[in-house]
Amino acid sequence: MRPSDNINKLIKKLNVKAGPELDQRVHDDISKALAESKQTQPAPTGPNIWRIIMENKITKLATAAAVILIALLSITVLDKAVTPAWAIDETIDLLKEFNGMHVTGTMLNEEGKEVSFEAWARANEDQTASNHLRLETETGEIDVVSGHRRYQYDPATQTVKITEGYGQAMGIWFGADFFESLKKIVLDWNETYGKDPATDRDRVFVTCSHPAAPGPRSFWFEFDVESKLPISFKQWENMVREGAPSFYVKSIKYLDDLPDEMFQFEIPEGARTIPALAERNDKLQDPDSGMLIGNMTEEQACEEITRRYWQAIIEHDWQTVAMLCPISIAQQWENKYSGSNFEEIVEIKGLHQEDGYTIVPCTIRFDRNVIRTINTTVVFRTIDGQQSCVIANTWSQDWD
Amino acid sequence: MLEDKLLIWKFNRGDREVLRRIYEKYKDDLLTLATALLYQKTEAEDVVHDVFCSLIKSGSGQKLRLTTSLKGYLATCVANNSRNRNKANAVHAGAGLETARTIASDAKSPDVAAIFGEELRFLTYSLAQIPYDQREVILLRLYSGMKFKEIAALESQSINTIQGRYRYGLEKLRSLMNGEVKK
Numbered sequence: 001m002r003p004s005d006n007i008n009k010l011i012k013k014l015n016v017k018a019g020p021e022l023d024q025r026v027h028d029d030i031s032k033a034l035a036e037s038k039q040t041q042p043a044p045t046g047p048n049i050w051r052i053i054m055e056n057k058i059t060k061l062a063t064a065a066a067v068i069l070i071a072l073l074s075i076t077v078l079d080k081a082v083t084p085a086w087a088i089d090e091t092i093d094l095l096k097e098f099n100g101m102h103v104t105g106t107m108l109n110e111e112g113k114e115v116s117f118e119a120w121a122r123a124n125e126d127q128t129a130s131n132h133l134r135l136e137t138e139t140g141e142i143d144v145v146s147g148h149r150r151y152q153y154d155p156a157t158q159t160v161k162i163t164e165g166y167g168q169a170m171g172i173w174f175g176a177d178f179f180e181s182l183k184k185i186v187l188d189w190n191e192t193y194g195k196d197p198a199t200d201r202d203r204v205f206v207t208c209s210h211p212a213a214p215g216p217r218s219f220w221f222e223f224d225v226e227s228k229l230p231i232s233f234k235q236w237e238n239m240v241r242e243g244a245p246s247f248y249v250k251s252i253k254y255l256d257d258l259p260d261e262m263f264q265f266e267i268p269e270g271a272r273t274i275p276a277l278a279e280r281n282d283k284l285q286d287p288d289s290g291m292l293i294g295n296m297t298e299e300q301a302c303e304e305i306t307r308r309y310w311q312a313i314i315e316h317d318w319q320t321v322a323m324l325c326p327i328s329i330a331q332q333w334e335n336k337y338s339g340s341n342f343e344e345i346v347e348i349k350g351l352h353q354e355d356g357y358t359i360v361p362c363t364i365r366f367d368r369n370v371i372r373t374i375n376t377t378v379v380f381r382t383i384d385g386q387q388s389c390v391i392a393n394t395w396s397q398d399w400d
Numbered sequence: 401m402l403e404d405k406l407l408i409w410k411f412n413r414g415d416r417e418v419l420r421r422i423y424e425k426y427k428d429d430l431l432t433l434a435t436a437l438l439y440q441k442t443e444a445e446d447v448v449h450d451v452f453c454s455l456i457k458s459g460s461g462q463k464l465r466l467t468t469s470l471k472g473y474l475a476t477c478v479a480n481n482s483r484n485r486n487k488a489n490a491v492h493a494g495a496g497l498e499t500a501r502t503i504a505s506d507a508k509s510p511d512v513a514a515i516f517g518e519e520l521r522f523l524t525y526s527l528a529q530i531p532y533d534q535r536e537v538i539l540l541r542l543y544s545g546m547k548f549k550e551i552a553a554l555e556s557q558s559i560n561t562i563q564g565r566y567r568y569g570l571e572k573l574r575s576l577m578n579g580e581v582k583k
Contacts, residue, residue: 007523007577011542013520014520014524016432016435018431018448022445029452261408
């Protein structure tokens with residue numbers, strides 16, 4: 001091969017390393033400018049961005065603490081009485097200040113294989129859920145939810161599925177409201193005090209479980225005592241924290257906010273886009289699905305289809321569930337809900353419109369007298385001159 | 401790319417501390433580009449320093465409204481600064497051709513081999529012999545990964561002109577490198 005054939009490769013190989021002198025010149029100038037800026041400008045009134053835990057100050061304190069404690073402590077799990085005070089209420093108060101988070105961890109994919117991921121999320125206005133999420137996996141999948149639009153990039157098929165009218169990216173937000181509700185509703189909140197062996201920082205480990213979140217779930221949270229913030233989290237789809245966690249967040253960094261740009265999606269070069277709305281619409285337009293309205297008013301029809309749907313789930317009648325909510329087949333509904341302990345419908349109340357969709361809240365009693373309200377989205381259609389309705393999706397942000 | 405978006409966002413919110421991260425992330429790329437344009441490492445270091453000085457001095461009121469990537473934006477700054485220096489050097493040396501010869505000669509010197517390595521000696525020698533405008537387009541395109549459209553905007557030229565420079569420059573580069581092998 002001639003050298004000219006390699007021009008592109010050779011040019012990419014060009015590499016000149018910046019030396020320590022240049023480093024010092026630039027860093028000194030930045031330091032000088034920052035110092036001048038502090039002297040000449042009033043204290044910044046804007047938001048204090050990137051308040052990330054594990055700042056230098058905390059690290060220094062941890063080092064000092066390690067020196068003092070090293071002669072006294074040789075075990076990692078400590079007596080609660082000798083550790084710094086921590087209460088979930090302090091965490092709850094603090095979490096109200098943060099609207100963004102960055103997490104890394106692993107989750108089990110559909111085949112049960114562990115996949116690493118990194119995600120950024122922004123809380124909605126009342127910090128109860130998230131409508132903005134960006135999740136990237138080690139295998140190259142990218143999932144971005146921005147408001148009511150969702151992009152799902154699959155590098156294997158080089159496709160981007162774009163779903164319009166998407167619901168919430170996360171039905172819960174790991175903020176003040178979540179921990180406040182969790183403490184009230186879980187069955188076995190248990191706090192253990194200990195230390196992080198790597199940094200010697202004080203930690204609180206909380207375990208708890210819930211029979212219908214939906215389905216049985218157990219949790220493990222790790223809180224940093226000094227910062228008061230949760231720093232890692234595990235979730236199992238059983239009540240006893242058995243087997244590999246379905247979701248393991250190894251690091252959580254709470255942020256004041258995140259920019260809109262984080263939730264913009266650029267279609268990768270060569271990728272094909274798939275309009276997922278059409279796909280979902282096709283399913284929702286299936287003439288064999290749904291419930292005929294007949295003489296009912298729209299309000300009555302909404303309540304009736306919601307009642308039939310949840311009753312079918314309680315009775316494990318997966319064919320009826322799939323007929324009323326045709327976005328998945330019966331087997332998929334069975335896989336999703338067969339482990340859940342739905343016991344009875346308590347009430348169907350509070351029908352309202354949201355972004356052009358009809359939402360029907362349904363309150364359900366689960367095993368061990370746990371009560372939850374789940375929103376049901378109802379869509380109306382006219383097929384062959386007959387008006388009918390189907391359920392498009394269900395979601396919940398109410399834990400109590 | 402995502403980190404860059406966050407860095408720009410923080411910069412635009414007045415956080416000048418992020419310049420440290422931006423510098424650390426791109427310093428080698430920018431210094432390489434400037435060195436390949438100017439063939440003077442000391443001057444290339446001044447270029448990179450100048451680019452960051454202008455960002456530092458831009459004050460908290462200035463925002464980066466980028467139409468390209470952060471890397472592309474910084475490469476543009478380096479290219480602009482290098483071009484100005486090249487013009488000033490050409491005027492100082494008195495003649496463009498003479499300057500080109502000096503650069504080509506410099507490019508063959510052991511110093512340049514020490515900077516870029518023996519493996520790239522042919523390439524750097526050949527690059528030094530093609531006109532500055534063509535060299536700049538080739539480096540911005542192939543080294544910095546900029547699009548023709550972005551380079552055209554940087555140089556206030558049409559895309560056709562930029563593509564022409566790229567094509568002619570590459571042909572000349574190929575010819576020079578093949579010739580060097582025959583010798």
